Amino acid sequence: MLRLLPSHVVAAPAPRPLATVDPARGDALIRAEGLTKTFGEFTAVAGIDFAVERGEAFGFLGPNGAGKSSTMRMIACVAPITAGTLQILGMDPVTQGPTIRGRLGVVPQQDTLDLELTVRENLYIYGRYFGMSRAELRPKVEELIDFAQLTERADAKVEPLSGGMKRRLTIARSLINDPDILLLDEPTTGLDPQARHVLWDRLYRLKQQGVTLVLTTHYMDEAEQLCDRLVVMDSGRIVAEGSPLHLIGEHSTREVAELRFPPGENAAAAERLAGMLDGASERAEVLPDRVLLYVADGERAVARAHEQGLSPVSSLVRRSTLEDVFLRLTGRSLVD
Amino acid sequence: MLDTPRRGVRTTGLRPRMRVVEYQMYVGRRIWRSVFVVSVLQPLAYVVALGVGLGAIIDTGGHHPLGVSYIQFVAPAFLTAAALQIAAADASYPIMAGFKWIRTFHGMAATPLTPAQICDGQLIFVAIRIALNSAVYLAIMAAFGGTQRWAVLLTVPIATLTAMAFAAPIAALAATIEREGNAFNMVFRFVVTPMFLFSGTFYPISELPHWGQWLAWVTPLWHGTDLARGVAIGGLGAGAAIVHLAYLLAWLVAGVALARWRFCVRVTR
Numbered sequence: 388m389l390r391l392l393p394s395h396v397v398a399a400p401a402p403r404p405l406a407t408v409d410p411a412r413g414d415a416l417i418r419a420e421g422l423t424k425t426f427g428e429f430t431a432v433a434g435i436d437f438a439v440e441r442g443e444a445f446g447f448l449g450p451n452g453a454g455k456s457s458t459m460r461m462i463a464c465v466a467p468i469t470a471g472t473l474q475i476l477g478m479d480p481v482t483q484g485p486t487i488r489g490r491l492g493v494v495p496q497q498d499t500l501d502l503e504l505t506v507r508e509n510l511y512i513y514g515r516y517f518g519m520s521r522a523e524l525r526p527k528v529e530e531l532i533d534f535a536q537l538t539e540r541a542d543a544k545v546e547p548l549s550g551g552m553k554r555r556l557t558i559a560r561s562l563i564n565d566p567d568i569l570l571l572d573e574p575t576t577g578l579d580p581q582a583r584h585v586l587w588d589r590l591y592r593l594k595q596q597g598v599t600l601v602l603t604t605h606y607m608d609e610a611e612q613l614c615d616r617l618v619v620m621d622s623g624r625i626v627a628e629g630s631p632l633h634l635i636g637e638h639s640t641r642e643v644a645e646l647r648f649p650p651g652e653n654a655a656a657a658e659r660l661a662g663m664l665d666g667a668s669e670r671a672e673v674l675p676d677r678v679l680l681y682v683a684d685g686e687r688a689v690a691r692a693h694e695q696g697l698s699p700v701s702s703l704v705r706r707s708t709l710e711d712v713f714l715r716l717t718g719r720s721l722v723d
Numbered sequence: 724m725l726d727t728p729r730r731g732v733r734t735t736g737l738r739p740r741m742r743v744v745e746y747q748m749y750v751g752r753r754i755w756r757s758v759f760v761v762s763v764l765q766p767l768a769y770v771v772a773l774g775v776g777l778g779a780i781i782d783t784g785g786h787h788p789l790g791v792s793y794i795q796f797v798a799p800a801f802l803t804a805a806a807l808q809i810a811a812a813d814a815s816y817p818i819m820a821g822f823k824w825i826r827t828f829h830g831m832a833a834t835p836l837t838p839a840q841i842c843d844g845q846l847i848f849v850a851i852r853i854a855l856n857s858a859v860y861l862a863i864m865a866a867f868g869g870t871q872r873w874a875v876l877l878t879v880p881i882a883t884l885t886a887m888a889f890a891a892p893i894a895a896l897a898a899t900i901e902r903e904g905n906a907f908n909m910v911f912r913f914v915v916t917p918m919f920l921f922s923g924t925f926y927p928i929s930e931l932p933h934w935g936q937w938l939a940w941v942t943p944l945w946h947g948t949d950l951a952r953g954v955a956i957g958g959l960g961a962g963a964a965i966v967h968l969a970y971l972l973a974w975l976v977a978g979v980a981l982a983r984w985r986f987c988v989r990v991t992r
C-alpha cells in the first residue's frame with residue numbers, strides 16, 4: 388500500500404500519580420504530566436507526559452520547532468510551566484527552583500560562554516555561581532579541562548576556539564557541580580562530523596559513569612547512539628516513545644530499499660511498486676528524489692522491481708533508522 | 724536523599740549577588756587600566772577647564788558672587804553629574820550585551836542564581852565602580868582647592884545614590900530592548916545631557932525660569948547635586964536634605980523593582 392498518514396499515534400504512558408519518590412517504581416528524577424507551554428496564543432508544548440529514571444539517557448527527538456527547547460527550559464527550571472505538573476528530583480520548580488538548579492547541569496542550545504575570559508576562568512566563575520569555594524573548584528576545574536580535552540588551551544581566551552571546542556567547554560562547565568541530571572539541548576548541532584564524534588565519546592563516557600542524561604536532537608544517529616529511551620516530538624506533542632530499537636521495530640520494517648528514478652518518474656514508479664508489496668506490513672514512500680520501499684527483504688524488493696521492468700537510476704538497501712520512524716509517524720523528515 | 728540540597732549552596736542573602744559582582748570584576752580586570760585613566764582624565768578636564776578657567780572670570784578680584792569660590796561651587800555638582808553619567812552608561816550597553824550578545828545572564832539563570840539576584844549583583848557592581856570613581860574625582864577636586872571641609876567626603880555616597888537612582892531604571896530598559904540600542908541614544912541625548920545642563924550644575928536653579936525650576940525638581944540629578952553641594956559648602960537645611968534623600972531613595976527602590984522585573988521576564992521567557 389502507499390504510505391498512510393500517521394495512522395496511529397502511540398499513547399503516552401498511562402498517567403502516574405504524583406509522589407515525591409516512590410521506591411517501588413524506581414526513583415524517577417523527572418516526572419511530567421500534561422506539561423504545557425504557550426507563548427501568547429501559540430502552544431509550543433501541548434501537554435506531554437514523560438518520566439526519566441536515574442541513570443538513564445533519555446532523548447527528545449524532533450524537527451525544528453517541535454518544542455524541544457521549550458521543554459528543556461522548563462525542566463531546567465528557567466522557564467515557568469504554563470500548565471500541567473512537573474517534578475524534578477522530587478521537588479517543585481515553582482517553589483524550589485534555585486535548589487533544583489543547583490543540582491542540574493545545563494547545556495543550552497545556544498552557548499553562553501564568556502568569550503573574553505579564558506577556558507579556565509569560564510569554568511571557575513561558573514562554579515562560583517553554584518556557591519563552590521575556591522579550594523573546591525581548583526581540582527574540579529583541572530579535571531574538567533582534562534575532560535574537555537582543552538589542556539593546551541586552558542589559559543587562552545574562548546573567542547577563537549572552534550565550535551566543537553566551545554561545545555566541549557560548555558559541557559565541561561555544566562558538570563562543575565557534579566549534577567544529578569545533565570540536560571543537553573542539541574549538543575552537536577552545527578558541528579562537523581569529526582567534532583560530533585569527539586563529543587559523543589565524551590557523552591558516552593558520562594553515561595558509563597551513571598550520569599542521567601536528558602538530551603534533545605534532530606539527528607537520528609545521535610539519538611540512536613546515545614539514548615536508552617526516547618520520545619519523538621512533533622508540533623509540541625509526543626508521537627511515540629520507546630528505545631531506538633523498539634521504535635524501529637514497531638514503526639518500521641527491518642530493511643529499506645531506496646530506489647532512485649529520474650526526476651518526475653518517482654511517483655509513478657511508486658504506484659507500480661506498491662502493488663507488489665505485502666500490504667499488511669510493507670509500504671512505499673515517495674520522496675521528491677527517490678522511492679523508499681519498507682520491506683522485510685530489501686535485496687528481494689530491488690530484484691522484483693527489475694523483474695517488473697522498472698529500471699531505477701540507482702538503488703541501495705539499508706536498515707531502518709529513526710529517520711524512517713519519524714517519516715512514518717509525521718509524514719515529514721527530521722532535518723529539513 | 725532526593726531532596727537534600729547540594730551542600731553549601733546558599734540561595735538567599737548577599738553572597739549569591741556577590742558572585743555576579745565577582746564575575747564582573749573578572750571581566751573588568753582586563754580593562755581596569757583604561758577605566759582608571761578615564762576616571763582621572765575626565766574630572767581633570769572639568770576642573771581645569773570650568774572650575775579653574777571659568778572660575779577665574781566669575782571670581783573676579785577675590786569677590787565670590789556664589790558665596791564660595793566657583794570651583795568649590797561646581798566641584799560637588801561635577802562629581803554627582805559625572806557619577807550619574809557613568810552609571811547610566813554602565814547600565815545601558817553592557818547590560819544589554821549580557822542578554823543579547825554575550826548571553827551571560829542567560830547562563831547565570833541556569834544556576835541557583837535567581838533573576839533578581841543577577842539584577843542586584845549587576846547593579847551592586849555598577850555602584851562599587853561609581854563609588855570608587857567618585858573617590859578619585861573627589862581627590863582631584865581637593866588637589867585643585869575644590870573642597871573646604873571634611874563633610875565633603877559625604878559627596879561620594881550621595882553621588883553614588885544619585886547615580887544608582889538613575890541607573891536602575893536604565894538597567895530595566897537595557898533588559899527590555901531587543902533591537903540595537905537606539906533607545907539609549909535617545910535617553911542620552913534627550914534626558915542625560917539636558918539634565919546635566921538644567922540641574923544646577925553650573926549655576927543655582929533659581930536663575931532658571933519657573934518651568935525650568937520645575938523640570939529640575941523632577942530630575943534625580945538636581946536633588947543629588949543640591950544635596951552634595953549642601954554637605955560640601957553648607958547652607959542646606961535638614962528638611963531639604965531629607966526631602967532630597969527621600970526622593971532619591973524612591974527612585975532607587977522603584978528603579979530596582981522595575982529592573983528585577985525586566986531581568987526576570989527576559990531570562991525566563
Ligand SMILES: Nc1ncnc2c1ncn2[C@@H]1O[C@H](COP(=O)(O)OP(=O)(O)OP(=O)(O)O)[C@@H](O)[C@H]1O
Nearest residue numbers: 426431449450451452453454455456457458605992
Ligand atoms: N520566547 C518565545 N516566544 C514565542 N514563541 C516561541 C518562544 N520560544 C519558542 N517559541 C516557539 O515555540 C515553538 C517551539 O520552539 P522550541 O524552541 O521549543 O523548538 P525546538 O524543538 O527546540 O526547535 P529547534 O530544533 O529549532 O531548536 C517554535 O515555533 C518557536 O517559534
Ligand SMILES: [Mg+2]
Nearest residue numbers: 455456457496
Ligand atoms: Mg531548540
